[in-house]
Structure formats: C-alpha cells, structure tokens
Amino acid sequence: MRSDRDATEALLRCGADVNGLCPATISTTGQFDAKINVRGEVKIQGDLSPLHLATLRGAEPVIQQLLRYKPDLGLMCHAQLDLQCAVSTGMSIQADIKVQFKANALHLAILLGREDMVRQYLAAGMKPSSDGEGTLVYLAQVLRRQSIAQLLAQNGG
Numbered sequence: 001m002r003s004d005r006d007a008t009e010a011l012l013r014c015g016a017d018v019n020g021l022c023p024a025t026i027s028t029t030g031q032f033d034a035k036i037n038v039r040g041e042v043k044i045q046g047d048l049s050p051l052h053l054a055t056l057r058g059a060e061p062v063i064q065q066l067l068r069y070k071p072d073l074g075l076m077c078h079a080q081l082d083l084q085c086a087v088s089t090g091m092s093i094q095a096d097i098k099v100q101f102k103a104n105a106l107h108l109a110i111l112l113g114r115e116d117m118v119r120q121y122l123a124a125g126m127k128p129s130s131d132g133e134g135t136l137v138y139l140a141q142v143l144r145r146q147s148i149a150q151l152l153a154q155n156g157g
Helices: 002-013 050-057 060-068 105-111 115-123 135-142 146-154
Strands: 022-033 038-048 077-088 092-103
Touching: 002 060, 022 050, 038 050, 050 060, 050 105, 060 115, 092 105, 105 115, 115 146
Parallel strands: none
Antiparallel strands: 022 038, 038 077, 077 092
C-alpha cells in the first residue's frame, strides 16, 4: 500500500485531477448474506474516479490522502454490477444479475460492507440523505449491513 500512497501523492502534486474519470473494471468477491449463504462476485465496470477506485480496492490510506485534496464527494460514476451468486437454503439456486446504476463512493462502500470507509466519508462531509428518501439506509438493510444502516440513520440518512 505504501507504493500506492506514494504514486497517488506524486500524481496529485503534479496536478492530476482528483475527480478525473477513467474507464476501469474492478472485481471483488464477497458474502452478502450469511444466513442464506449468498456469495458472489461483484464486478464494477465504468468510468471511475480515483476515490471510487480506492473504495473498491479497500485502499483506506489512499482514500485519506484523496480526501485531503477535496474531491467532489457527490461525484457519481456510471457502473455495472455483475453479481453471480449461489444461494443454498436446502436447495441450490444459481443466479446471474446485471444492473446498471450510478454510484458515489459512499454507495460503493455500503455495497461492499466497508464500515470504516462509510465512517470516513461521513466525517468528510458526505451526506447520506443527499440520495433521496433513505435509499442508502435501505440498501444497507437489504444487504444485511445493519451496523452501516444504523450509522447512516444517525447521520441523517
């Protein structure tokens, strides 16, 4: 991670756009619901900012660094979520779900269950209520991220 921080700092000092979008594809695997064993791969592809990329990679030191350069916290990326999951509740169900959506870094942190990042974004001034009528709290609840849902509700979501 140290090399990521060094490279990020060098680019930002040379005038790189902290809000610049570039095409990227990021994949991560995870467990979305331990009660019914939903596991899957989340593949985000689209035009992503450095903050989006750092969130998806779980690069908290880079996020802290980017936040010092005052990025647009409401910047939305166009992304596609490919969720391939296997559900086991006594019988096995396979599903392949593709959804196109707009997301900011807070949405991505919630989607991936990264509570520390959610805290960082809220502390930096990102407002959960800016997305509409409790959508982020609802997203966190659906994904069974109860501690994140409570955190968002306490901060105006």
